[in-house]
Amino acid sequence: MNQTDIDTSARKGWMGLLARSPAPRLQALMEAAGPRPEASWLRPPEVGGVMVRGRMGGTGAAFNMGEMTVTRCALRLASGEVGHACVQGRDKAHAERAALVDALMQGASAPQLRETVLEPLEREETARREARAAKAAATKVDFFTMVRGD
Amino acid sequence: MYVAVKGGERAIDAAHEWLAHERRGDRAVPELSVAQIREQMSLAVNRVMAEGSLYDPDLAALAIKQARGDLIEAVFLLRAYRTTLPRIGTSRPVDTGTMRCDRRVSATFKDAPGGQVLGPTFDYTHRLLDFKLAAEGEVPQPPSGTPDTTPKPHITGFLGRDDLIQDEPASDEVPPDLTREPLEFPAGRALRLQALTRGDEGFVLGMAYSTQRGYGRNHAFVGELRIGTVEVEMEIPELGFDICIGEVVLTECETVNQFKGSKVEPPQFTRGYGLVFGQTERKAISMALVDRALRAEELGEENTGAPAQDEEFVLAHSDNIQATGFLEHIKLPHYVDFQSEMELVRRMRREAAAQGDVVAGQKEAAE
Numbered sequence: 001m002n003q004t005d006i007d008t009s010a011r012k013g014w015m016g017l018l019a020r021s022p023a024p025r026l027q028a029l030m031e032a033a034g035p036r037p038e039a040s041w042l043r044p045p046e047v048g049g050v051m052v053r054g055r056m057g058g059t060g061a062a063f064n065m066g067e068m069t070v071t072r073c074a075l076r077l078a079s080g081e082v083g084h085a086c087v088q089g090r091d092k093a094h095a096e097r098a099a100l101v102d103a104l105m106q107g108a109s110a111p112q113l114r115e116t117v118l119e120p121l122e123r124e125e126t127a128r129r130e131a132r133a134a135k136a137a138a139t140k141v142d143f144f145t146m147v148r149g150d
Numbered sequence: 151m152y153v154a155v156k157g158g159e160r161a162i163d164a165a166h167e168w169l170a171h172e173r174r175g176d177r178a179v180p181e182l183s184v185a186q187i188r189e190q191m192s193l194a195v196n197r198v199m200a201e202g203s204l205y206d207p208d209l210a211a212l213a214i215k216q217a218r219g220d221l222i223e224a225v226f227l228l229r230a231y232r233t234t235l236p237r238i239g240t241s242r243p244v245d246t247g248t249m250r251c252d253r254r255v256s257a258t259f260k261d262a263p264g265g266q267v268l269g270p271t272f273d274y275t276h277r278l279l280d281f282k283l284a285a286e287g288e289v290p291q292p293p294s295g296t297p298d299t300t301p302k303p304h305i306t307g308f309l310g311r312d313d314l315i316q317d318e319p320a321s322d323e324v325p326p327d328l329t330r331e332p333l334e335f336p337a338g339r340a341l342r343l344q345a346l347t348r349g350d351e352g353f354v355l356g357m358a359y360s361t362q363r364g365y366g367r368n369h370a371f372v373g374e375l376r377i378g379t380v381e382v383e384m385e386i387p388e389l390g391f392d393i394c395i396g397e398v399v400l401t402e403c404e405t406v407n408q409f410k411g412s413k414v415e416p417p418q419f420t421r422g423y424g425l426v427f428g429q430t431e432r433k434a435i436s437m438a439l440v441d442r443a444l445r446a447e448e449l450g451e452e453n454t455g456a457p458a459q460d461e462e463f464v465l466a467h468s469d470n471i472q473a474t475g476f477l478e479h480i481k482l483p484h485y486v487d488f489q490s491e492m493e494l495v496r497r498m499r500r501e502a503a504a505q506g507d508v509v510a511g512q513k514e515a516a517e
C-alpha cells in the first residue's frame with residue numbers, strides 16, 4: 001500500500017465520521033480546538049438532494065428509493081490545502097466545519113486535530129451505536145422448548 | 151359565453167389567517183415544537199419522509215406541523231420542497247447486509263443466525279389505551295443486553311446457497327427514475343419498486359391485502375424483516391472516491407413465496423422485496439407482497455386479472471399526491487365547465503321536447 005492509498009482510506013474515514021456527527025458536537029469540539037483558520041471558498045455551501053439507491057432483494061439490480069438532503073462545499077486554506085464536505089442535512093455551518101477539518105487533516109495540525117476533534121467524535125459514535133445495540137440485544141428472543149410427557 | 155371571474159383574494163387571505171389560527175389551537179395549551187414532533191411523532195415523520203420521497207426528519211416534522219397533522223398534506227409540502235433541490239448526485243446502492251439492526255425477525259427460521267430481535271415494536275402489546283401516557287412522567291430506561299454489533303446475515307442468503315430461492319444477481323445498470331422521466335408502461339421492476347416505496351401506505355396495504363385474500367395469491371412468508379441504520383455512500387467526483395455522506399434508517403422486508411416452477415424455472419421459492427425510508431414496517435411488508443404480485447408475468451404465472459398483478463393499475467394509482475391533486479381539484483371552481491354542461495343538457499331537453507313527449511319517446515325505445 002503506497003502513501004496515497006493510506007491517505008485515501010484515512011480521509012474517507014474522517015469525512016464519513018464528520019458527515020455522521022451531530023452538528024452541535026462538531027461545533028463545540030472545533031471551538032475548543034482553537035480559532036477558525038483562514039480559508040476561501042472554492043464552492044460555497046449548497047443544499048441539495050442525493051438520490052439514495054437500494055438493491056432488489058438486498059443484493060440484486062439497483063433501484064431509486066428516494067432522496068436525502070445534503071449540503072456540500074469546498075474550501076482552500078491559506079496554507080493551500082483543499083477541504084471537501086458533503087454532509088447529510090441542510091446545515092451549511094456543519095458542512096463548512098467538516099470541510100475545514102478535512103483540509104486541516106492534510107496539514108501539520110493533523111495529529112492535534114485528530115486528538116481534539118476526530119477521536120472524541122469517534123468515541124461518541126461508538127458509544128451511541130453500542131447503547132442502541134444493547135437495547136436491541138435485550139429484546140432478542142431466547143426460545144426454549146417445552147418437554148412433553150413429564 | 152365566457153365570463154371571467156375575479157375576486158376572492160380577501161376571502162382567501164382571511165381563510166389562510168384563520169387556518170394559521172386554528173393550527174395553533176387553544177392558546178392555553180403549549181405549542182408543539184418541530185423537535186417534539188420529530189422525536190415523539192417519529193412514525194408519522196417516517197411515513198411523511200417515505201411518501202414525500204425525501205429523507206429529512208426535521209423537514210418532515212415541520213411539514214406535519216404546518217399541515218396540522220394531515221399526513222398527505224405534509225407529504226405534499228415535502229414533495230414540493232424536494233422539487234426545489236438541485237440533484238447533487240446519486241448514492242451507491244445501500245448495503246442492507248451491513249445494517250445496524252434495531253429489529254430483525256424471521257417468520258421462516260426460528261434459529262436464524264443473529265437471532266430474533268424484536269426491537270421497539272407494537273407487536274404483543276394489548277392495544278389497550280394507556281392512560282399513564284395522559285399524565286406526565288418519566289419513562290424508565292429500557293433494559294440493556296450485551297451489544298452485538300456484528301452484521302446480521304440475510305436469511306434469504308441461506309436459501310440461496312442451496313438454490314432453493316431465486317437468485318438476485320447484482321447489476322450496475324443505472325435504474326430509471328420516475329422523478330426525472332414520465333412513467334411509461336411496461337415499467338419494469340426498478341420503477342415499480344421506486345413507485346411502491348413512495349406510494350401511499352394505505353393504498354399499498356390495500357393492494358397487498360387483496361393478494362392475501364385471493365386476488366393474485368402468492369403465499370408470502372416474511373423471510374426477514376429488519377429495521378435499522380445503514381450508511382449512505384456517494385462518489386465525490388472531485389476526489390475520485392466514495393465517501394459516507396450520512397446514514398438513514400430503513401425498513402427492509404424480504405418475502406419468500408411459493409413457486410411451482412415454469413417451463414424455464416425449476417420449482418423454487420421466489421422473492422418479494424420491500425425497502426422503505428424510516429421505521430415503516432407495515433409499508434415494507436405491503437411493498438414486498440405487491441412487488442411479488444407484480445412479478446407474476448415475469449415468472450410465467452397465470453394472470454388472474456387481479457388488480458395487484460396489474461402494473462398499470464397499481465403504479466398509476468399508488469401516488470397519493472397525484473391522486474389527491476386530481477381528486478381535490480374537482481372542488482375548485484368549475485363554473486365555466488358546468489355552465490357548458492348545463493347548456494348541453496338544456497339543449498338536449500329542448501330537442502327531445504321538439505320530437506314529442508319525452509316519456510312516450512322512452513317507451514318507444516323500450517319496445
